Amino acid sequence: MQCDSCQAALEARLDGELSMDEAREIDRHLAICPACARQFATLDETRRLVSENAMRYNAPDVLKARIRGAVARAASPTVTASTRKTLRWWREIAAGVAIAIVSSGITLVTANRSAVRYSAEDELLASHVRSLMPGHLTDVLSTEQHTVKPWFNGRVDVSPAVPNLDTAGFPLIGGRADYVRGRVVPVVVYGRRQHMINVYAWPSSSPGGSPPNDLSRNGYHFVTWRSGGIEYWAVSDLNVAELHTFVAMFTAAH
Ligand SMILES: [Zn+2]
Numbered sequence: 001m002q003c004d005s006c007q008a009a010l011e012a013r014l015d016g017e018l019s020m021d022e023a024r025e026i027d028r029h030l031a032i033c034p035a036c037a038r039q040f041a042t043l044d045e046t047r048r049l050v051s052e053n054a055m056r057y058n059a060p061d062v063l064k065a066r067i068r069g070a071v072a073r074a075a076s077p078t079v080t081a082s083t084r085k086t087l088r089w090w091r092e093i094a095a096g097v098a099i100a101i102v103s104s105g106i107t108l109v110t111a112n113r114s115a116v117r118y119s120a121e122d123e124l125l126a127s128h129v130r131s132l133m134p135g136h137l138t139d140v141l142s143t144e145q146h147t148v149k150p151w152f153n154g155r156v157d158v159s160p161a162v163p164n165l166d167t168a169g170f171p172l173i174g175g176r177a178d179y180v181r182g183r184v185v186p187v188v189v190y191g192r193r194q195h196m197i198n199v200y201a202w203p204s205s206s207p208g209g210s211p212p213n214d215l216s217r218n219g220y221h222f223v224t225w226r227s228g229g230i231e232y233w234a235v236s237d238l239n240v241a242e243l244h245t246f247v248a249m250f251t252a253a254h
Contacts, residue, residue, distance in 0.1 A: 138174030163253030
């Protein structure tokens, strides 16, 4: 089986829409292909997140419209293969949740600058969840630090550390530029089994370093530290102990 056809069927696999033969074929490919397996894990994670968190937020109008549209299409008698896509409720909601978090933050900040700003954790959590949606994790997909680090040149105003942590069990997946806390920042992405770790960096307000500090929100963990005039934030649903191990390896390697 080719990766293309495997990846096209991953969502249907996740939603239990394949025949047993089709499902077996997909599973056989997932067992031998790390790229497709990672994609599957990301989709699975997105789906889980949505079921756990979607109800915490009010649905924005755009989401309501999408759901009404999806329901109307599903109810029409000419439903064919496209039904699969329109009934992918969890992806619709995942997109809506990210829009809701981000747009409510922007509205608050622009409508009234003295209003309570969303905290760094709120913005990082929204960015992290958004990154788990298909196609959002990386702009540059590479396990090579010498490919990822130069990619940031000219795109962001801080050059983050991109250590190679393969031997420690934290493979580099790639990098992207993201918009967080009012600026475009570099994000370096690492993996740990089926978990993703997003490492955000921006210029620190104070020079020098500080030891790692952790906090948690909605089942996600954050570890933040300062090094070389840069403030780093690692965000993941990985357990706190392993996230601290990751940060220790990361800081020791650069
Ligand atoms: Zn594959």
